[in-house]
Amino acid sequence: MDQLIFLIILVGVGYTAGTIAEKRHYKSIEKRENKFLKLSVVTLKDAFDKESPILRTRLVQGSAVISIDYFKRILAGLRNIVGGEVKSYETLVDRARREATLRMKEMAWDADIILNLRIETSAIGNSANRKKTIGSIEAIAYGTAITYKK
Amino acid sequence: MILTNIESVPGKNIVEHYGVVSGSTVRAKHLGRDFMASLKNIVGGELKGYTELLQDSRAQAVERMTEQAKQFGANAVVNIRFATSSVAQGASELYVYGTAVRVE
Numbered sequence A: 001m002d003q004l005i006f007l008i009i010l011v012g013v014g015y016t017a018g019t020i021a022e023k024r025h026y027k028s029i030e031k032r033e034n035k036f037l038k039l040s041v042v043t044l045k046d047a048f049d050k051e052s053p054i055l056r057t058r059l060v061q062g063s064a065v066i067s068i069d070y071f072k073r074i075l076a077g078l079r080n081i082v083g084g085e086v087k088s089y090e091t092l093v094d095r096a097r098r099e100a101t102l103r104m105k106e107m108a109w110d111a112d113i114i115l116n117l118r119i120e121t122s123a124i125g126n127s128a129n130r131k132k133t134i135g136s137i138e139a140i141a142y143g144t145a146i147t148y149k150k
Numbered sequence B: 001m002i003l004t005n006i007e008s009v010p011g012k013n014i015v016e017h018y019g020v021v022s023g024s025t026v027r028a029k030h031l032g033r034d035f036m037a038s039l040k041n042i043v044g045g046e047l048k049g050y051t052e053l054l055q056d057s058r059a060q061a062v063e064r065m066t067e068q069a070k071q072f073g074a075n076a077v078v079n080i081r082f083a084t085s086s087v088a089q090g091a092s093e094l095y096v097y098g099t100a101v102r103v104e
Helices: A002-035 A070-082 A087-107 B031-043 B048-072
Strands: A054-067 A113-124 A136-148 B014-028 B076-088 B091-103
Touching: A002 A070, A002 A087, A002 B031, A054 A087, A054 B031, A054 B048, A070 A087, A070 B031, A087 A113, A087 A136, A113 B076, A136 B048, A136 B076, B014 B048, B014 B076, B031 B048, B048 B076, B048 B091
Parallel strands: none
Antiparallel strands: A054 A136, A113 A136, B014 B091, B076 B091
């Protein structure tokens, strides 16, 4: 009985805090994404302007580790029984990737274009070696930033 | 040292190849950080301690790679790739590799 109450408390805290944190995170992601609308990021390797002289070429990268809340973890566990789309994990990886890409752009604030964007994801933390419970994931985004001579 | 993850350095010509250079580091987090992270696991959100730790270790791996490239006499590393793997419970390996070249 005690354990059940403890579990319900964990789920409750996870649900309220997790939902608020996620909404706030999405709001900040959207705000910062709008700020960097002019900086184009491509997965091509030769999309830069070959006519204009280049001031600087450098590697830029950004990463973020995002963890899922307790409520969603249980929800995903239930989802495993019937199968289908697991929405709660979709937002987790989406947030991690967008945050990583944003940090990369922040590192390349003076660049004109970022070439050959690569995004990688890996499960880290205690649960990394246990397949069943994915707790937190790391997303890393990297690319080559090019700045033209003005 | 110029680093890129494309095959060339835009605006410059590659005059010499020195082969593959790489750097890696295996890091584990300390107990206090791990405890904080497990608390954060309940409410979800970003684990800042882990992000910092991985960023630091990745910077160290890149440092080791450029050090190796310098020894060859290279002034740029092209086509860089990052890889992450968890080697043991609570420890992860960060690996970075690329091709050392001289550009003019």
